[in-house]
Amino acid sequence: MRGSAIDLIALDADDTLWHNERSYRAARERFGRLLAVAGVARSADDIDAHINETELMNLPYFGYGVSSFALSLIESAIALTEGRIAATDLMNIVELAKEMMSEPVELFAGVREVVDELAASYPLMLITKGDLLHQTAKLDRSGLRSCFRFVEVVSQKTPAVYAEILSRHGTEPSRFLMAGNSLRSDVVPVLQLGGWAVHVPAHLTWSHEHADVPEALTGRYRPVAAIGELSTVIRQLLPTH
Amino acid sequence: MRGSAIDLIALDADDTLWHNERSYRAARERFGRLLAVAGVARSADDIDAHINETELMNLPYFGYGVSSFALSLIESAIALTEGRIAATDLMNIVELAKEMMSEPVELFAGVREVVDELAASYPLMLITKGDLLHQTAKLDRSGLRSCFRFVEVVSQKTPAVYAEILSRHGTEPSRFLMAGNSLRSDVVPVLQLGGWAVHVPAHLTWSHEHADVPEALTGRYRPVAAIGELSTVIRQLLPTH
Numbered sequence: 001m002r003g004s005a006i007d008l009i010a011l012d013a014d015d016t017l018w019h020n021e022r023s024y025r026a027a028r029e030r031f032g033r034l035l036a037v038a039g040v041a042r043s044a045d046d047i048d049a050h051i052n053e054t055e056l057m058n059l060p061y062f063g064y065g066v067s068s069f070a071l072s073l074i075e076s077a078i079a080l081t082e083g084r085i086a087a088t089d090l091m092n093i094v095e096l097a098k099e100m101m102s103e104p105v106e107l108f109a110g111v112r113e114v115v116d117e118l119a120a121s122y123p124l125m126l127i128t129k130g131d132l133l134h135q136t137a138k139l140d141r142s143g144l145r146s147c148f149r150f151v152e153v154v155s156q157k158t159p160a161v162y163a164e165i166l167s168r169h170g171t172e173p174s175r176f177l178m179a180g181n182s183l184r185s186d187v188v189p190v191l192q193l194g195g196w197a198v199h200v201p202a203h204l205t206w207s208h209e210h211a212d213v214p215e216a217l218t219g220r221y222r223p224v225a226a227i228g229e230l231s232t233v234i235r236q237l238l239p240t241h
Numbered sequence: 242m243r244g245s246a247i248d249l250i251a252l253d254a255d256d257t258l259w260h261n262e263r264s265y266r267a268a269r270e271r272f273g274r275l276l277a278v279a280g281v282a283r284s285a286d287d288i289d290a291h292i293n294e295t296e297l298m299n300l301p302y303f304g305y306g307v308s309s310f311a312l313s314l315i316e317s318a319i320a321l322t323e324g325r326i327a328a329t330d331l332m333n334i335v336e337l338a339k340e341m342m343s344e345p346v347e348l349f350a351g352v353r354e355v356v357d358e359l360a361a362s363y364p365l366m367l368i369t370k371g372d373l374l375h376q377t378a379k380l381d382r383s384g385l386r387s388c389f390r391f392v393e394v395v396s397q398k399t400p401a402v403y404a405e406i407l408s409r410h411g412t413e414p415s416r417f418l419m420a421g422n423s424l425r426s427d428v429v430p431v432l433q434l435g436g437w438a439v440h441v442p443a444h445l446t447w448s449h450e451h452a453d454v455p456e457a458l459t460g461r462y463r464p465v466a467a468i469g470e471l472s473t474v475i476r477q478l479l480p481t482h
Contacts, residue, residue: 063374067308083329101302133304133396155374
């Protein structure tokens, strides 16, 4: 794009381009039914809170992704039943993880068009957290692989991680824009680094991904109502010179 | 290195630079004792064969790494006990995985010296299969992070994967050398691509990683007895011009 102030646009994947959290919510529901059958008389909120706590404790060991989630569900099931859950019920959790790993990738409405449009004007990068194999498999299945010049699967999305990626690609933060559904992972660290960020809200977002955008950093930040608006907002947001 | 025919040297990590398989063997032994206590009257070889089969079936879902291994152990334990294993025994497997994820990284003898020496003459790349978080955490803990200009954590090591990495870095396969302990992952695919490869045997290597080097490809291939010989062999192997 002639005169653009941006050299590189990066997009998040899960819950930005395609459904993801929906699959975790469905898994949590199945998990709840499994526990109910095993005689656990706890509310869904209570069980969810226990899973969240276990996941966060396990992040330093197992990172993000379905395998990590499955191990946390197994651990939660054992804790919540005080060891009384049957091994065959735990096998259902392993099978659930395999289903999550192999389920089809469903793009949000408008993604195909907006990614095509952006790819025509900018080099695009996918920056996604999670399991390497699963993330690259989902990109392949999404049909969007050819739109992305670069793919970065990372363990976490901190300012330091973004800085390392940008340095490797020789891109100044001030000439970089990131769009994604997580304020915590896609927006705030990029703004802190001096980059541009667009928040694309997802219908469902993991509770862990919420954050506030500091007032001082809103100059390079815009929210959109839906991903279809992304290219329009990017045109409006960026100074051309 | 003046006159060198090589632009980039890549090294494998697990069982090439540091102990890894040893930790999996120890886990398998603990798993065997767990099953024995649970009343499984099978030989160690029999149990190992079952784990291997389960791991290979699960590779397309969970990939390589400790989380995948843990899920395969849980699945094997449930199958081998026909669902009779106690949930608390399965929790031991989850705990075992956390221990594996956080255990110290122990370099093989001579690694520090040879990596320092190579890094002084060539840009070094680490190319390793497995869990992204765990692999980068191990590199940080190894003290070798600063020796590697590039780090690639991949889901598999096929000729196509190597080709993609080299293309991204603008390196011709004929000017690339890979060294590692796996004939299947580190040597054969690189030779097939037209690159150079050095096999560094490990005391312990996962059975899945064995392969034969095709006769026609041995011109750019050398085995060494130990990693300490790597820089000497690279000097002898490469034509200078």
